[in-house]
Amino acid sequence: DVSYKVVKDFTKSVTERCIGADVLESLTPAQMIVKIVNDELINILGGEDRELHFSKPGKGPTVFMLAGLQGAGKTTLAGKLGKWLAKEDRKVLLVAADLQRPNALNQLQIVGEQAGVTVFAPEPGNGVGDPVDVARRALALASGSGYDVMIVDTAGRLGVDEELMAQARSIRDEVLFVLDAMIGQDAVRTARAFQEGVDFTGVVLTKLDGDARGGAALSVRGVTGVPVLFASTGEGLDDFERFHADRMASRILDMGDLLSLIEKAQETFDMEQAEKLAGKIQQGQLTLEDFLSQLQQIRKLGSMKKLLGMMPGAGKIREQLDQFDEREVDRIEAIV
Numbered sequence: 001d002v003s004y005k006v007v008k009d010f011t012k013s014v015t016e017r018c019i020g021a022d023v024l025e026s027l028t029p030a031q032m033i034v035k036i037v038n039d040e041l042i043n044i045l046g047g048e049d050r051e052l053h054f055s056k057p058g059k060g061p062t063v064f065m066l067a068g069l070q071g072a073g074k075t076t077l078a079g080k081l082g083k084w085l086a087k088e089d090r091k092v093l094l095v096a097a098d099l100q101r102p103n104a105l106n107q108l109q110i111v112g113e114q115a116g117v118t119v120f121a122p123e124p125g126n127g128v129g130d131p132v133d134v135a136r137r138a139l140a141l142a143s144g145s146g147y148d149v150m151i152v153d154t155a156g157r158l159g160v161d162e163e164l165m166a167q168a169r170s171i172r173d174e175v176l177f178v179l180d181a182m183i184g185q186d187a188v189r190t191a192r193a194f195q196e197g198v199d200f201t202g203v204v205l206t207k208l209d210g211d212a213r214g215g216a217a218l219s220v221r222g223v224t225g226v227p228v229l230f231a232s233t234g235e236g237l238d239d240f241e242r243f244h245a246d247r248m249a250s251r252i253l254d255m256g257d258l259l260s261l262i263e264k265a266q267e268t269f270d271m272e273q274a275e276k277l278a279g280k281i282q283q284g285q286l287t288l289e290d291f292l293s294q295l296q297q298i299r300k301l302g303s304m305k306k307l308l309g310m311m312p313g314a315g316k317i318r319e320q321l322d323q324f325d326e327r328e329v330d331r332i333e334a335i336v
Contacts, residue, residue: 002215002218002219003187003188003218003219003222003223005222005223006044006218006219006222006223009044009222010040010041010044010218010222013040013043014036014037014040017036017039017040018032018033018036021036034253037253038249038250038253038255041218041245041248041249041252041253042245042246042249043245044218044221044222045217045218045221045228045245045248045249046221046227046228046243046245047245048245049242049243049244049245050202050227050229052174052202052229053173053174053201054148054149054173055173060139060142060143061093061139061142061143061147061148061149061150062148062149062150062173062174063139063149063150063152063173063174064081064149064150064151064152064173064174064176065151065152065154065174065175065176066078066081066151066152066153066154066176066178066204067154067175067176067177067178067194067198067200068177068178068179068194069180069190070101070155071180072178072179072180072206073178073180073206073207073232074098074153074154074178075098075104075107075108075111075153076107076111076206076232076235076237077178077204077206077232077240078094078108078111078112078151078153079094079108079111079112079114079115079117079237080115080232080237080238080239080240081151081176081204081230081240082094082112082115082117082149082151083115083116083117083237083238083240084230084240085148085149085151086115086116086117090148090149091146091147091148091149092117092118092147092148092149092150092151093117093118093119093120093138093141093142093145093147093149093150093151094108094111094112094115094117094118094119094120094151094153095119095120095121095134095135095138095150095151095152095153096108096109096119096120096121096123096134096153097131097134097135097138097152097153097154097155098131098153098154098155099123099128099129099130099131099134099155100155101155104153104155105121105123105124108121108153109121111237114237115237118147120134120137120138120141122134122137131154131155135152138150138152174201174202174229175198175199175200175201175202176200176201176202176203176204176229176230177191177194177195177198177200177202177203177204177220177226178204178206179191179203179204179205179206179216179220180205180206180207180216181205181206181207181208181215181216181217181231182207182216183216187215187216187219187220188219188220188223191203191219191220191223191224192223192224195224195226200226201226202226202227202228202229202230203217203220203221203224203226203227203228203229204228204229204230204231204232205217205220205228205230205231205232205243206232207232208231208232208233217231217243217248218252227243228243228245228248229242229243230242230243231243231248233302233306234302234303234306236302239302241260241263241264244260247260251310254312254313254314254316255312258310258311258312260310261301261307261310261311264301264302265301268297268300268301269297270297273293273297274297277290277293277294288336291336292333292336295329295332295333295336296333299329303326304324304326304329305321305322305324305326308321308324309321
C-alpha cells in the first residue's frame with residue numbers, strides 16, 4: 001500500500017548505501033542490510049520528531065485545525081487530541097465547525113464529555129450555520145476565557161471548507177491532515193489534494209492498528225514532505241500517541257515497538273502496586289487475587305492482540321494473533 005515513487009526512491013537510496021558499504025565488525029552482512037534498511041525507513045518516515053507549534057504566551061490560544069475526508073475519524077480524533085493535550089496541563093476547547101454531517105455536533109459533544117474537555121457548539125448543524133463564523137466566535141471565547149488550545153473539527157469535503165481554511169490560515173498554528181491508515185494507494189492522491197487546498201502542517205494517521213503496517217505513513221511523508229505527528233492506534237480515547245519514525249520503522253521490519261509498550265505501561269500501571277506484586281512473586285506468595293489484579297492492569301493497556309503485536313517477531317505469529325479471541329481473557333477472569 002505504498003506509493004510507487006516512494007518505493008523507487010527508497011530502493012535506490014538503500015542500494016546506493018549497500019554497495020561498497022563497510023560491514024561493521026559487530027555485524028554480519030545480513031545484519032548490515034537490515035541496519036541500512038532501518039536507517040532509510042526512519043529517514044523516509046521523517047527522521048527526528050518535530051515538536052508541535054504552540055503560540056507564545058499572551059498571543060491567544062494555539063489553534064489546531066483538523067482536515068481530512070469524511071470517515072477518516074476527525075471527530076473522534078478531536079477528543080483524543082483534546083485529552084492528550086489536557087494531560088499536558090493545557091486548557092482545551094473543542095470547536096464544532098463541521099456543520100454538514102448529520103449528528104457531527106452530537107458526536108463531538110459526547111467525545112468531548114468522555115475526554116473531559118469543553119465543547120463549543122453554538123449552531124444546530126445538519127447544513128445550518130456558518131463554520132467561519134463559528135471559528136471566529138470560538139477564538140473570541142477562547143481568548144477571553146484563558147484557553148490554551150482550540151481544536152477545530154471541520155467538514156470532510158474540500159469545497160465546503162475552502163472559506164474556513166482561508167480564514168484559518170491567518171489564525172491557525174497547526175492544520176492537521178487526518179488520514180485513514182487503511183486507505184492504501186489512495187493516500188497519495190488524497191494527501192496531494194488536501195495539501196493544495198489546505199496546506200497542512202502535520203499528518204495524523206488513524207486506524208493504525210490491525211494489519212495497517214505504515215504504508216500510508218511512508219507514502220504521505222514521502223510525497224508531501226510533511227511530518228506525521230500523531231498516530232491513532234485503536235478506538236479508545238487513550239489509543240493515541242506521538243508518531244516516532246524509528247518506532248514505526250521497527251514495526252514495519254517486525255522488530256517490535258517495545259518503547260511504546262513501556263511508555264503505555266508507565267502511564268497505565270500503578271507502580272507502587274507493581275512493586276508490591278514483584279516482591280510477592282520473589283517470595284513465592286502470589287495469590288489468584290494478585291493474578292486477577294495483574295490481568296486487569298494489563299487489560300487497561302488495550303487489547304491483548306495489540307500488545308502482542310508490539311513484541312519483536314510478532315509478524316511470524318500474525319495468523320495466531322488474528323485468531324486470538326479477547327473473550328478468552330473474560331473467561332479467565334470469570335473462572336478466578
